[in-house]
Amino acid sequence: MKQHKWGLILLGLAIFAIAVTFPFWYGKGKTAPPVLSLETPEIAGLADKKCVEDAVFMRANHMKMLQAWRDEAVREGKRVYTANDGRTFEKSLTGSCLQCHSNKEHFCDRCHHYVGAAPSCFDCHIVPAEVKK
Amino acid sequence: MKQSVNILLSFIAILAIALAAAAAGRADAPGWFRILPYAAFGLFLAGFVYRVIRWAKAPVPFRIPATCGQGKSLPWIKSNPLDNPAGPLGAIGRMAAEIFLFRSLFRNSQTEIVDGRPVYGSAKWLWFFGLMFHGSLLVVVLRHLRFFTEPVLPAVTGLSALDGFLEIGVPALYLSDATLLAGLAFLFLRRAVLPQVRYISLFADYFALLLIAAVAATGLLMRHFFPVDLNAVKTMAMGWATFAPVAPKDGSVILYMHLCFVFILIAWLPFSKLMHLGGIFMSPTRNMINNNRSLRHINPWNTPVKVHTYKEYEDEFRDKMKAAGLPVEKE
Numbered sequence: 001m002k003q004h005k006w007g008l009i010l011l012g013l014a015i016f017a018i019a020v021t022f023p024f025w026y027g028k029g030k031t032a033p034p035v036l037s038l039e040t041p042e043i044a045g046l047a048d049k050k051c052v053e054d055a056v057f058m059r060a061n062h063m064k065m066l067q068a069w070r071d072e073a074v075r076e077g078k079r080v081y082t083a084n085d086g087r088t089f090e091k092s093l094t095g096s097c098l099q100c101h102s103n104k105e106h107f108c109d110r111c112h113h114y115v116g117a118a119p120s121c122f123d124c125h126i127v128p129a130e131v132k133k
Numbered sequence: 134m135k136q137s138v139n140i141l142l143s144f145i146a147i148l149a150i151a152l153a154a155a156a157a158g159r160a161d162a163p164g165w166f167r168i169l170p171y172a173a174f175g176l177f178l179a180g181f182v183y184r185v186i187r188w189a190k191a192p193v194p195f196r197i198p199a200t201c202g203q204g205k206s207l208p209w210i211k212s213n214p215l216d217n218p219a220g221p222l223g224a225i226g227r228m229a230a231e232i233f234l235f236r237s238l239f240r241n242s243q244t245e246i247v248d249g250r251p252v253y254g255s256a257k258w259l260w261f262f263g264l265m266f267h268g269s270l271l272v273v274v275l276r277h278l279r280f281f282t283e284p285v286l287p288a289v290t291g292l293s294a295l296d297g298f299l300e301i302g303v304p305a306l307y308l309s310d311a312t313l314l315a316g317l318a319f320l321f322l323r324r325a326v327l328p329q330v331r332y333i334s335l336f337a338d339y340f341a342l343l344l345i346a347a348v349a350a351t352g353l354l355m356r357h358f359f360p361v362d363l364n365a366v367k368t369m370a371m372g373w374a375t376f377a378p379v380a381p382k383d384g385s386v387i388l389y390m391h392l393c394f395v396f397i398l399i400a401w402l403p404f405s406k407l408m409h410l411g412g413i414f415m416s417p418t419r420n421m422i423n424n425n426r427s428l429r430h431i432n433p434w435n436t437p438v439k440v441h442t443y444k445e446y447e448d449e450f451r452d453k454m455k456a457a458g459l460p461v462e463k464e
Binding site for chain 2: 005006009016020021033060063064115117118120
C-alpha cells in the first residue's frame with residue numbers, strides 16, 4: 001500500500017515537472033527574432049524612405065490605424081488620410097500599404113508568426129503575390 | 134473593523150509591489166529581469182515539490198473518504214460509484230469531476246431563516262463564478278505559451294483565435310480575459326460584502342485575489358491601452374526559455390509591473406492557499422477508495438501493546454488459585 005502511494009505521487013510530480021518546464025525543452029527557440037525586410041522595388045525607388053507615420057508609431061499602432069481606416073473608408077466614405085506631417089494618403093490596404101510593402105511573407109508574416117498574432121486582413125483582402133502570379 | 138484593515142493592507146501591498154516594479158524599471162534595473170524569473174520559477178518548482186512530499190509524508194492511518202452516496206453493498210442495493218467509490222475507477226472519476234467541474238462545490242447549500250424557521254436552498258453562484266475564474270485562468274496561461282514556444286504551438290494559436298473570435302477591437306478582446314475579471318470581481322466582492330465571509334477573511338485571502346487581479350489588469354492594459362513591443366517581449370521570454378536571458382529592451386513600466394506581479398505570484402504560490410493547485414490531488418477524503426468493509430485496514434504504526442492473557446495469568450497463579458479453591462482451566 002505504501003509503495004503504491006509513493007509511486008502515484010512521484011508519477012504525479014513527474015508529470016507536473018515535465019508540464020511546467022515545457023518551454024525549456026520544447027523547440028528551444030529554433031527561429032531567431034524576426035528581421036523585417038523593407039527591400040521591395042517600390043521602397044527602393046522612394047527618395048524619402050518614410051511610412052505614413054514614423055516607424056515607432058506604426059509598429060505600435062498599425063493595427064489600430066488599419067481598423068480605423070477600414071471603418072472610416074467603408075462606413076463613412078472618408079477615404080483620405082492626412083498624416084502628422086501633412087502628406088495625404090488614400091485609406092486603403094491594397095492601394096496604399098501594400099504598394100510599398102508588397103512582400104507580405106517577409107514583412108507582415110515575420111512578426112505576426114513570431115508573436116502568434118493572427119490579423120484578419122487577408123480574410124478579405126487579396127495577398128499581393130497572388131496578383132502577380 | 135479588523136476585516137476592513139485586511140482589505141486595506143492587501144491593497145497597499147499590491148500598490149507597493151507596483152511602485153517597486155516601476156522603480157526597478159526606471160532605475161536601469163532590467164538586469165534583474167535576467168535573474169528574477171529563474172529565482173521565481175525555482176521557488177515555484179521546489180516549493181511545489183516540497184509541499185507535495187510533505188503532504189505525502191503526513192500520516193493517514195485510516196480510510197477516510199467522504200461518503201456522499203450509497204456504498205457498494207449487497208448486489209440488489211443500488212450503489213453510487215462516483216460519490217462513494219468502491220474501486221479505483223470510481224475514485225478517478227470522482228477526482229476528475231472534482232478537479233474539472235468542482236463537483237462538491239456544486240452541492241453548496243445555503244441556510245436562511247424564513248419566518249423563524251431555517252430554510253435550506255442550493256447556492257450555485259460560487260460554483261459558477263469559481264469554475265469560470267479557474268477555467269479562464271487556465272486559458273490565459275495556455276495562451277501565454279505563444280511567448281515561450283518558437284515556433285508557436287498551433288494549438289495555442291487555435292486557442293487564441295477561438296478565444297478572440299468575437300473580434301471586438303484591435304487587438305481582439307479575449308473572452309477569457311473578460312470572464313477572468315468577472316470571476317475575480319465576484320470572488321472579491323463575495324469576501325468584501327458578505328459579513329460572514331468577511332469575518333473569516335484574512336490578509337492572504339484578499340492578497341491572493343488582488344495579486345491575480347493585478348496581473349490580469351496590467352496584462353489587459355498592455356494589450357489594449359499601452360501597447361508594448363511584442364517582438365521584444367517574446368525575445369525576452371525565449372531568452373529565459375533557452376537559458377540565454379536578455380534584459381528587456383526599453384520595456385515599459387507596465388511590462389515591469391506585469392512581470393513583477395507574476396514573479397511574486399508564482400514564487401509565493403507554493404507557500405500560500407493557492408497551493409490548492411497541488412493540494413486537491415492530495416485530499417484523502419476525495420482520492421481514497423471506500424473499501425473499509427471489503428478489505429481489512431490495519432493502522433501501519435500500531436504500537437505493539439503488552440498483553441497478559443488469561444492463559445499466562447493462570448500459569449502464573451495456578452498453585453495459589455488451587456490452594457484457594459478457585460476453578461482452573463488446566464490442571
